[in-house]
Amino acid sequence: MLKTSICGVKLENPTVLASGIMGVSGASLVNVSKNGAGAVTTKSIGLEERKGHPGPIMITTKHYGMNAVGLSNQGIKLSMPEVVYAIKNSRSPVIASIFARKVSEFGVLSKEISKTNPALIEANISCPNVEAEFGKPFATDPDAARDVTKEVVKNTKIPVIVKLSPNVANIAKIAKIVQKAGASTINAINTAGPGLAIDIRTKLPILSNKTGGISGPAIKPIAVKAVYDIYDSVKIPIIGTGGVISGEDAVEMMMAGASAVGIGTGVYYRGIDVFKKVSDEIKVFMKKEGYSNLKELIGAAHNV
Amino acid sequence: MCEDKQENPIVLDVAEVVDEGKDLKTFRFDIELNASPGQFIMLWLPGVNLKPFSISYQDQKSFGVTVSGIGEFTNKLMKVKKGDKLGIQGPYGTSFSEKGKNVCLVGGGCGSAPMAFLAEELMKKGKNVSFIIGANTKQGLMFLNRFKGKKMKLIACTDDGSFGYKGFATQALEKELEKKKFDIVYTCGPEIMMAKVVEIAEKNKICCEVSMERYMKCGFGICGQCVVDPLGIRICKEGSVLDKQTVKKITEFNKYKRGPCGKKQKFSYC
Numbered sequence: 001m002l003k004t005s006i007c008g009v010k011l012e013n014p015t016v017l018a019s020g021i022m023g024v025s026g027a028s029l030v031n032v033s034k035n036g037a038g039a040v041t042t043k044s045i046g047l048e049e050r051k052g053h054p055g056p057i058m059i060t061t062k063h064y065g066m067n068a069v070g071l072s073n074q075g076i077k078l079s080m081p082e083v084v085y086a087i088k089n090s091r092s093p094v095i096a097s098i099f100a101r102k103v104s105e106f107g108v109l110s111k112e113i114s115k116t117n118p119a120l121i122e123a124n125i126s127c128p129n130v131e132a133e134f135g136k137p138f139a140t141d142p143d144a145a146r147d148v149t150k151e152v153v154k155n156t157k158i159p160v161i162v163k164l165s166p167n168v169a170n171i172a173k174i175a176k177i178v179q180k181a182g183a184s185t186i187n188a189i190n191t192a193g194p195g196l197a198i199d200i201r202t203k204l205p206i207l208s209n210k211t212g213g214i215s216g217p218a219i220k221p222i223a224v225k226a227v228y229d230i231y232d233s234v235k236i237p238i239i240g241t242g243g244v245i246s247g248e249d250a251v252e253m254m255m256a257g258a259s260a261v262g263i264g265t266g267v268y269y270r271g272i273d274v275f276k277k278v279s280d281e282i283k284v285f286m287k288k289e290g291y292s293n294l295k296e297l298i299g300a301a302h303n304v
Numbered sequence: 305m306c307e308d309k310q311e312n313p314i315v316l317d318v319a320e321v322v323d324e325g326k327d328l329k330t331f332r333f334d335i336e337l338n339a340s341p342g343q344f345i346m347l348w349l350p351g352v353n354l355k356p357f358s359i360s361y362q363d364q365k366s367f368g369v370t371v372s373g374i375g376e377f378t379n380k381l382m383k384v385k386k387g388d389k390l391g392i393q394g395p396y397g398t399s400f401s402e403k404g405k406n407v408c409l410v411g412g413g414c415g416s417a418p419m420a421f422l423a424e425e426l427m428k429k430g431k432n433v434s435f436i437i438g439a440n441t442k443q444g445l446m447f448l449n450r451f452k453g454k455k456m457k458l459i460a461c462t463d464d465g466s467f468g469y470k471g472f473a474t475q476a477l478e479k480e481l482e483k484k485k486f487d488i489v490y491t492c493g494p495e496i497m498m499a500k501v502v503e504i505a506e507k508n509k510i511c512c513e514v515s516m517e518r519y520m521k522c523g524f525g526i527c528g529q530c531v532v533d534p535l536g537i538r539i540c541k542e543g544s545v546l547d548k549q550t551v552k553k554i555t556e557f558n559k560y561k562r563g564p565c566g567k568k569q570k571f572s573y574c
């Protein structure tokens with residue numbers, strides 16, 4: 001009933017662990033897959049090791065999360081055995097997320113990570129938390145988004161997901177460009193904003209990076225609109241990410257056009273078994289409303 | 305589903321700073337925390353960093369953490385004075401269970417911090433508490449005055465014999481076990497010590513609970529920085545207090561831990 005697929009990769013259910021949450025080690029990804037995720041994504045991997053920003057790296061309220069982890073990772077060389085471990089032991093397909101500072105580096109990462117043979121490669125071109133170092137995310141510039149996509153695709157035989165930023169005037173346009181450049185799937189969205197929270201007793205920004213990307217319930221409408229617009233402009237499948245906490249959120253995202261849903265901050269709100277909970281809730285909804293297949297939900301909001 | 309959930313540092317004025325030894329200080333805050341022994345808070349030095357510390361003291365209207373100055377962040381904390389502002393987030397993590405009547409606590413170095421809070425809570429519950437507190441030298445032994453004359457057995461030990469029993473806390477534990485039967489052993493300290501405590505508990509067929517430390521960034525279970533191999537569980541969420549059975553399944557225990565970029569770092573003991 002919950003089966004879906006993303007460019008040929010079969011998922012037992014449409015919940016996908018979003019990049020950056022519980023994705024530091026292979027064992028962690030395996031644990032998430034045991035908790036019901038239909039697919040799991042690694043924390044974004046770069047060329048060199050990075051410590052990330054000092055703390056606080058994330059705060060939350062009941063409405064949103066705001067994070068600036070700063071792309072900490074052990075670098076491609078040490079990350080590869082973790083990906084291999086995850087692929088070997090995970091019940092669900094493993095998506096390897098990569099990020100880089102330069103277009104050419106994306107090519108190197110794409111080539112290297114392909115040796116581990118992940119089900120999909122995700123190019124994270126939309127992290128808002130390293131702007132001081134990296135400059136504006138590639139996803140906010142159509143030409144840069146195209147160049148990165150081409151470079152990643154050129155260096156691998158594995159289907160490529162490109163993860164987009166909501167912080168642009170027209171995300172559907174970028175999606176179309178990225179599709180033309182060879183992307184097999186779109187993931188929308190990365191965190192929104194960025195935002196800023198100030199501690200009023202010390203007058204200081206709370207996150208050490210000052211600003212942080214916003215996630216969780218508050219960004220769901222932004223994500224749903226992004227997916228809705230992208231669905232109209234591309235033919236490739238979409239992973240809808242942003243504010244999915246419950247099965248009903250997931251159904252809404254799929255009706256907007258997502259073939260699968262990314263879940264990140266939901267791990268905080270509902271626990272690591274959020275994947276199982278969301279899957280069960282989707283099933284309950286489908287039974288109640290008389291749906292028997294996810295295909296009937298995907299893009300359904302476009303056919304009324 | 306998301307009701308009232310919030311993780312945000314609350315900034316408080318430090319109510320009191322207590323010198324506990326060389327580069328060892330307790331920071332007390334006037335706030336009702338309602339934590340259980342074994343839990344920790346994330347402590348924010350505004351504008352600098354946020355790191356985990358176990359709750360070492362708690363009463364009706366205040367609580368404290370005891371910090372050992374060992375690096376950049378903790379050395380900055382050593383300069384914090386009464387009235388300065390620090391942020392707290394939490395309490396987080398699991399806590400020690402309350403099993404049996406005769407209990408033994410083994411604390412090494414600043415691992416004695418959560419043990420002290422636990423000892424006081426267990427005494428209140430009327431348990432027979434033996435508290436083995438170990439350090440390299442006398443300057444590293446904390447809370448000796450705090451437990452002086454209390455209805456419990458305090459066994460202080462130092463590696464160099466500068467105070468109390470000369471030898472490791474684990475040797476003191478073995479000696480106690482020759483004299484007495486315990487229902488449970490609780491431990492917090494260097495992993496090499498805790499591994500030995502687990503081994504001793506195993507041999508003597510007694511329950512054992514361990515408080516483990518791993519590099520933490522968020523403290524509330526989202527970033528995945530503190531996960532352990534091969535279980536993939538989060539020490540900030542499924543821990544930091546774990547029972548013996550779980551610890552035995554953690555193959556990296558007493559072997560390696562992951563640093564801030566996720567890289568494995570072998571334990572080096574000198």
Ligand SMILES: Cc1cc2nc3c(=O)[nH]c(=O)nc-3n(C[C@H](O)[C@H](O)[C@H](O)COP(=O)(O)OP(=O)(O)OC[C@H]3O[C@@H](n4cnc5c(N)ncnc54)[C@H](O)[C@@H]3O)c2cc1C
Nearest residue numbers: 355356357358370371372375376377378417517518519520
């Ligand atoms: C659950 C838990 C409870 C703790 N309770 C206490 C306590 O009661 N008293 C106390 O003095 N210390 C405690 N610590 C350890 C304390 O967090 C570190 O000593 C401190 O973060 C060191 O920071 P630094 O910059 O001074 O040192 P660094 O030079 O950066 O590091 C020194 C050591 O501390 C470890 N460390 C550094 N940053 C972190 C981090 N963010 N999370 C975990 N470990 C880190 C390093 O791996 C290294 O082994 C606890 C740690 C954890 C995980």
Ligand SMILES: Cc1cc2nc3c(=O)[nH]c(=O)nc-3n(C[C@H](O)[C@H](O)[C@H](O)COP(=O)(O)O)c2cc1C
Nearest residue numbers: 018019020044124189190215216242243263264265
């Ligand atoms: C703590 C944290 C770390 C993140 N790190 C990454 C990352 O490394 N790479 C990436 O592509 N997205 C990262 N993201 C963004 C998420 O993958 C996701 O796109 C976003 O949080 C929106 O989904 P959510 O509302 O379900 O969290 C991170 C998000 C959070 C909360």
Ligand code: FES
Nearest residue numbers: 521523525528540
């Ligand atoms: S410290 Fe972030 S998950 Fe444990």
